[in-house]
Amino acid sequence: MSHPLEELRASALTEIADAADEQTLEAARVRYLGRSGSIAVWGEQMKTLSKEERPVVGKLLNEVRNAVTASIAETGERLRAAKEAGALANIDVTLPGAPAEIGGLHPLTQMLDRAISIFRRMGFALAEGPDVETEWYCFDALNTAPDHPARNEQDTFYLPDGRLLRTHTSTVQIRTMLSAPPPIRVIAPGGAYRRDEVDATHSAQFHQIEGLYVDEKVSVADLKGTIEFFLRELLGANTEIRFRPHYFPFTEPSFEFDVRSRAIKGGKWLELAGCGMVHPAVLEEVNRARGDDAYDPEKYTGFAFGMGMDRLAMLMFDIPDIRYFAQNDLRFLRQFA
Ligand code: PHE
Secondary structure (H helix, E strand, C coil), X not given: CCCHHHHHHHHHHHHHHHCCCHHHHHHHHHHHHCCCCHHHHHHHHHHHCCCCHHHHHXXXXXXXXXXXXXXXXXXXXXXXXXXXXXHHHXXXXXXXXXXXXXXXXXXXXXXXXXXXXXXXXXXXXXXXXXXXXXXXXXXXXXXXXXXXXXXXXXXXCECCCCCEECCCCCHHHHHHHHHCCCCEEEEEEEXXXXXXXXXXXXXXXXXXXXXXXXXXCCCHHHHHHHHHHHHHHHHCCCCEEEEEEEEECCEEEEXXXXXXXXXXXXXXXXXXXXXXXXXXXXXXXXXXXXXXXXXXXXXXXXXXXXXXXXXXXXXXXXXXXXXXXXXXXXXXXXXXX
């Protein structure tokens, strides 16, 4: 007569081989190999055996355990493979796949990316600030008088709590100087907001790139050189640039500059930006707010500029209406993807 362990092995192996699914197999595994399964119980009983019997039964028990373990692994593998094959059976691999929707960058984002990479090569770091600002960052700290027309409710979007949507990115000049001492060289691309009458060339939201460079001995020549290098990189070597005297409360002297280039449709001068040398009153107000003398106007000078990106993108991409930028119409956006 065979040993009961051999009978256990025979019935276990049949049961495992017959398991029709993974749950049945798992139940068999628990019954034989589990902590209180039959094989464990036999292990417990080993100590009740005589010295002579123990090695013989022990050897047999090991063989049974190994056989059952191997059989469970093998059957599990087979069941999983069968299940996968079943799942794939209904898939027609010859059908064309669903095309992935690949997005594209908004034309303004493309413009900004190109501009940013040129300034980065000149050592400008990226800076940013919030679109919702206080009057102090937008006007007071920028030497703008309390009765300046830009502060007018007709021109500026005010929130009920007195904050406002920034009318220019020059707010980031102040934020940058408050956060770090000179020398600094940053650009800050972002949105700006004015209560303009909306039409094909005016939008209540537009985009600027602000620039600020403060160090010892920064001059108008640095300003002109930086702007000219930037525009020739962006628009081509044949680009013409024209500086005109202008007025801003936060720069002195102040300029506007225009560009004319083959890359710009129409061949006309495009008014692109305001700029100038940072007004000493701005540095003084920054020092007052910082509580130190880091931006000593006797020691440091700087230039700043604020460039409008929407008109430039319109002329470069031949876009007839500024409102297209914000309408989210895929027929428009796909042309630039
Ligand atoms: N903030 C000005 C504007 O929006 C532009 C500007 C920026 C002028 C920096 C001088 C220096 O019109």
